[in-house]
Amino acid sequence: xxxxxxxxxxxxxxxxxxxxxxxxxxxxxxxxxxxxxxxxxxxxxxxxxxxxxxxxxxxxxxxxxxxxxxxxxxxxxxxxxxxxxxxxxxxxxxxxxxxxxxxxxxxxxxxxxxxxxxxxxxxxxxxxxxxxxxxxxxxxxxxxxxxxxxxxxxxxxxxxxxxxxxxxxxxxxxxxxxxxxxxxxxxxxxxxxxxxxxxxxxxxxxxxxxxxxxxxxxxxxxxxxxxxxxxxxxxxxxxxxxxxxxxxxxxxxxxxxxxxxxxxxxxxxxxxxxxxxxxxxxxxxxxxxxxxxxxxx
Amino acid sequence: xxxxxxxxxxxxxxxxxxxxxxxxxxxxxxxxxxxxxxxxxxxxxxxxxxxxxxxxxxxxxxxxxxxxxxxxxxxxxxxxxxxxxxxxxxxxxxxxxxxxxxxxxxxxxxxxxxxxxxxxxxxxxxxxxxxxxxxxxxxxxxxxxxxxxxxxxxxxxxxxxxxxxxxxxxxxxxxxxxxxxxxxxxxxxxxxxxxxxxxxxxxxxxxxxxxxxxxxxxxxxxxxxxxxxxxxxxxxxxxxxxxxxxxxxxxxxxxxxxxxxxx
Numbered sequence: 001x002x003x004x005x006x007x008x009x010x011x012x013x014x015x016x017x018x019x020x021x022x023x024x025x026x027x028x029x030x031x032x033x034x035x036x037x038x039x040x041x042x043x044x045x046x047x048x049x050x051x052x053x054x055x056x057x058x059x060x061x062x063x064x065x066x067x068x069x070x071x072x073x074x075x076x077x078x079x080x081x082x083x084x085x086x087x088x089x090x091x092x093x094x095x096x097x098x099x100x101x102x103x104x105x106x107x108x109x110x111x112x113x114x115x116x117x118x119x120x121x122x123x124x125x126x127x128x129x130x131x132x133x134x135x136x137x138x139x140x141x142x143x144x145x146x147x148x149x150x151x152x153x154x155x156x157x158x159x160x161x162x163x164x165x166x167x168x169x170x171x172x173x174x175x176x177x178x179x180x181x182x183x184x185x186x187x188x189x190x191x192x193x194x195x196x197x198x199x200x201x202x203x204x205x206x207x208x209x210x211x212x213x214x215x216x217x218x219x220x221x222x223x224x225x226x227x228x229x230x231x232x233x234x235x236x237x238x239x240x241x242x243x244x245x246x247x248x249x250x251x252x253x254x255x256x257x258x259x260x261x262x263x264x265x266x267x268x269x270x271x272x273x274x275x276x277x278x279x280x281x282x283x284x285x286x287x288x289x290x291x292x293x294x295x296x297x
Numbered sequence: 298x299x300x301x302x303x304x305x306x307x308x309x310x311x312x313x314x315x316x317x318x319x320x321x322x323x324x325x326x327x328x329x330x331x332x333x334x335x336x337x338x339x340x341x342x343x344x345x346x347x348x349x350x351x352x353x354x355x356x357x358x359x360x361x362x363x364x365x366x367x368x369x370x371x372x373x374x375x376x377x378x379x380x381x382x383x384x385x386x387x388x389x390x391x392x393x394x395x396x397x398x399x400x401x402x403x404x405x406x407x408x409x410x411x412x413x414x415x416x417x418x419x420x421x422x423x424x425x426x427x428x429x430x431x432x433x434x435x436x437x438x439x440x441x442x443x444x445x446x447x448x449x450x451x452x453x454x455x456x457x458x459x460x461x462x463x464x465x466x467x468x469x470x471x472x473x474x475x476x477x478x479x480x481x482x483x484x485x486x487x488x489x490x491x492x493x494x495x496x497x498x499x500x501x502x503x504x505x506x507x508x509x510x511x512x513x514x515x516x517x518x519x520x521x522x523x524x525x526x527x528x529x530x531x532x533x534x535x536x537x538x539x540x541x542x543x544x545x546x547x548x549x550x551x552x553x554x555x556x557x558x559x560x
Contacts, residue, residue, distance in 0.1 A: 204404035
């Protein structure tokens with residue numbers, strides 16, 4: 001290198017430059033192959049199952065009737081029993097009734113929150129007067145820990161469905177409203193000016209320019225709201241309910257029925273995962289234009 | 298074809314003057330290109346022409362009347378970026394203004410009406426070379442294609458004045474030359490008044506019938522932001538196709554025989 005920098009001629013007899021030194025690629029520039037990616041993705045799941053099986057086995061060597069870490073077979077058997085056999089007292093199949101009731105509450109709670117997020121989020125993000133009136137209020141309300149509202153809801157609305165649905169709505173709506181309002185504000189100013197020069201009224205700007213661009217953002221906000229949504233659902237069901245996934249888990253806790261609890265936890269996880277994927281699929285198929293750039297999880 | 302008069306225009310942000318004592322009279326059909334150093338108020342001037350912002354003093358008259366206080370269809374705009382709608386296909390970007398005019402409540406055509414509206418933009422799509430891409434959405438277009446769409450969209454309303462804020466600043470030179478041809482052709486056909494902000498002196502001379510240079514004429518060395526900019530040179534280009542464009546603004550000013558607009 002230094003000879004070249006000094007302007008000296010290469011040494012006679014050397015016709016080629018040195019071969020390029022091999023540097024290992026930076027880690028950020030290496031991506032796993034498709035098969036390796038699947039393998040790596042499965043690894044933590046397999047590790048968890050293996051660790052659990054081993055721990056469960058060790059405990060049951062000491063005490064064959066151990067209830068704390070039931071075997072995978074007994075978890076599967078509990079799940080099969082709950083999903084197929086009718087309860088002798090009620091005549092219902094427990095798992096499906098619990099699932100239906102819980103998903104109804106979650107759907108209604110998040111649905112109402114979604115409606116609020118859409119209407120208030122766009123109004124706050126788009127109309128300066130409404131922003132001045134509501135933005136500080138929503139910012140304050142979103143900081144109230146929702147679970148502290150639960151006793152108030154139980155007192156005011158009774159122990160029925162309304163109070164549980166209200167908890168899910170109150171717990172998820174403020175954050176969704178704020179992220180929607182921010183998303184409206186983030187629409188480039190140029191677009192807002194341009195659409196005015198095309199002769200659009202405020203209503204037309206909302207319906208043709210703002211709302212369609214908000215839809216994928218709304219779905220993204222909903223996917224994030226599913227997590228606290230489930231927490232509030234299970235909490236409300238655990239405290240006051242006669243059905244539902246959370247009710248069942250906290251009911252059988254008294255009998256240390258870990259096989260039922262674990263099968264319900266796995267079931268809830270599967271439901272939550274499917275809901276999340278469903279929303280992502282909806283966003284990608286209906287609003288594909290917003291998924292053209294960048295990766296998404 | 299519309300005349301535009303700017304009288305004693307001044308603009309300040311929070312006490313910091315950006316523009317001061319801008320006077321200008323533009324004849325119908327003029328193609329004014331605006332050049333000047335960064336931060337000298339070129340884009341601010343364009344925003345004032347658009348009513349995106351309101352001047353702190355002075356007035357702007359379009360055909361003898363004060364500009365409306367908000368953006369309206371009589372002034373079209375093309376920005377450097379973000380001026381087409383990312384959720385609409387190319388053809389739907391173009392029929393949008395017709396939908397606004399025809400359907401106050403839904404702002405949307407349905408069924409046969411929509412097909413008919415899309416058919417009306419056939420020749421325009423051909424003209425801007427986007428006929429093959431009519432179903433694509435903007436993220437699937439190159440930068441040049443997006444700007445062709447943005448110009449066509451702005452012209453759909455047949456504006457009296459077309460405002461261009463560095464529309465080709467992000468394009469490579471070859472594409473830029475094509476865009477110049479397209480713009481000159483459309484300007485020739487539609488005979489509108491054009492204001493175009495650009496950083497490229499060559500572009501300003503190639504396209505404009507009149508080059509406006511924005512700069513500060515008063516300087517306070519202890520407080521550089523004490524004074525705003527104004528139009529320091531106003532060069533009508535009668536023989537515009539034959540003028541060799543200068544390389545820099547300084548050269549332009551040095552070689553100019555014109556009298557400064559504010560002597």
